[in-house]
Amino acid sequence: MTEKRVLLIVGGGVAAYKALELTRLLRRAGVAVRPILTRAGAQFVTPLSLAALAEDKVYDDLFSLTDQAAMGHIELSRSADLIVVVPATADLMAKAAQGLADDLASTTLLATDKPVLMAPAMNVRMWTHPATQRNLATLKADGVNFVGPDEGAMACGEFGPGRLAEPETIFQAILAALSGGLGAPLAGRRVLVTAGPTAEPIDPVRVLTNRSSGKQGYAIAAALARLGAEVTLVSGPTALAVPTGVRRVDVETAQEMLAAARAALPADAAICVAAVSDWRPDEVFGIKLKKGHGGPPTLSLVENPDILAALSATGPARPRLVVGFAAETNDVEANARAKLARKGCDWIVANDVSEDWIMGGDDNAVMIVGKRGVERWPRVSKAEVAARIAQRIAQDLGAKDPK
Ligand code: CTP
Numbered sequence: 001m002t003e004k005r006v007l008l009i010v011g012g013g014v015a016a017y018k019a020l021e022l023t024r025l026l027r028r029a030g031v032a033v034r035p036i037l038t039r040a041g042a043q044f045v046t047p048l049s050l051a052a053l054a055e056d057k058v059y060d061d062l063f064s065l066t067d068q069a070a071m072g073h074i075e076l077s078r079s080a081d082l083i084v085v086v087p088a089t090a091d092l093m094a095k096a097a098q099g100l101a102d103d104l105a106s107t108t109l110l111a112t113d114k115p116v117l118m119a120p121a122m123n124v125r126m127w128t129h130p131a132t133q134r135n136l137a138t139l140k141a142d143g144v145n146f147v148g149p150d151e152g153a154m155a156c157g158e159f160g161p162g163r164l165a166e167p168e169t170i171f172q173a174i175l176a177a178l179s180g181g182l183g184a185p186l187a188g189r190r191v192l193v194t195a196g197p198t199a200e201p202i203d204p205v206r207v208l209t210n211r212s213s214g215k216q217g218y219a220i221a222a223a224l225a226r227l228g229a230e231v232t233l234v235s236g237p238t239a240l241a242v243p244t245g246v247r248r249v250d251v252e253t254a255q256e257m258l259a260a261a262r263a264a265l266p267a268d269a270a271i272c273v274a275a276v277s278d279w280r281p282d283e284v285f286g287i288k289l290k291k292g293h294g295g296p297p298t299l300s301l302v303e304n305p306d307i308l309a310a311l312s313a314t315g316p317a318r319p320r321l322v323v324g325f326a327a328e329t330n331d332v333e334a335n336a337r338a339k340l341a342r343k344g345c346d347w348i349v350a351n352d353v354s355e356d357w358i359m360g361g362d363d364n365a366v367m368i369v370g371k372r373g374v375e376r377w378p379r380v381s382k383a384e385v386a387a388r389i390a391q392r393i394a395q396d397l398g399a400k401d402p403k
Pocket residue numbers: 194254272273274275276277278304305306307308309323324325326327328339
């Protein structure tokens with residue numbers, strides 16, 4: 001997949017700070033962002049913040065000798081797949097509707113033949129003014145696309161339409177606007193996810209199990225499906241609903257989980273999130289054990305198959321990418337490295353469960369331990385960990401030699 005490129009024009013309005021969050025979302029999704037900051041925009045966000053988040057220089061001057069030599073307004077508009085204006089102020093909309101070209105942003109908008117998406121933000125009276133509504137109609141007739149504005153309380157203390165659409169909504173609109181299935185980098189890929197606990201029967205009514213809720217695995221399955229993957233979720237008993245677009249295979253024991261995982265092959269990637277019971281009772285009693293016959297029974301246990309290790313060693317049927325999880329309380333990196341080698345997988349998502357805010361909490365801070373190195377991710381929500389893992393899987397499957 002070739003990298004998609006957005007030329008982001010940041011106009012002058014209080015909502016300009018949301019362009020920074022949008023830039024972050026785009027970069028995280030692998031979209032290149034080249035920012036143009038208007039003079040008014042620079043009153044609200046600094047060029048430095050924008051450049052740092054965009055990981056590119058900020059263009060702001062139509063008559064810059066250096067920029068015009070390297071990349072003028074024509075090249076700027078040609079270098080993008082989509083031009084996005086956030087916030088599109090009343091002034092920027094008026095200029096674009098009239099075809100004025102008195103600064104870099106308006107000149108670029110006039111010079112481009114690429115699709116344009118505007119996210120307007122302004123005071124409610126400015127938005128409802130007939131002049132702005134006329135400009136809106138003109139721009140729509142010229143083929144400009146719009147996202148928002150939303151209705152709600154505004155920074156100026158008034159209420160009504162004119163508030164910038166949420167960065168996430170603009171982000172989704174950008175993904176939809178970009179051609180070539182950018183929103184679905186895993187389209188056509190088959191991914192297997194194991195999740196939840198296993199339950200090993202002792203007798204017809206009793207099981208040996210653990211407290212795994214399955215939440216992290218289900219969130220990862222959902223995030224992979226959102227990126228277009230065909231996901232088979234082999235799940236132990238949980239109280240969770242099947243995520244949209246995911247095929248779930250219900251199992252109880254580790255042996256059933258292994259058989260279902262094998263049946264889901266071939267797959268491009270396998271992500272083992274399940275908390276598999278390491279042992280199972282050697283003997284399963286056919287009838288319910290009764291108390292009072294010679295005291296409590298003694299359970300004799302045998303080791304369960306290691307699904308992660310088995311999938312990592314399936315010969316020619318091995319998924320290109322096999323990912324495992326590790327919950328550690330100490331020496332996280334060293335333990336994760338040892339586990340990586342022992343299981344033969346490609347990377348391990350490790351977390352330090354001695355941190356009291358991780359277990360049962362909403363946030364997580366994980367470390368990705370691969371054959372070539374370690375990445376430490378910051379503390380983010382568990383949903384964001386899932387989204388990042390899915391993105392990372394898409395990235396690795398897109399590469400020739402996954403980590
Ligand atoms: N795993 C598996 N099948 C098993 C055991 C574990 O697929 N029978 C997978 C888990 O889904 C997870 C990883 O292996 O991806 C965890 O490895 P494990 O050895 O169970 O690690 P810990 O639970 O951290 O155990 P230990 O402390 O014994 O290393």
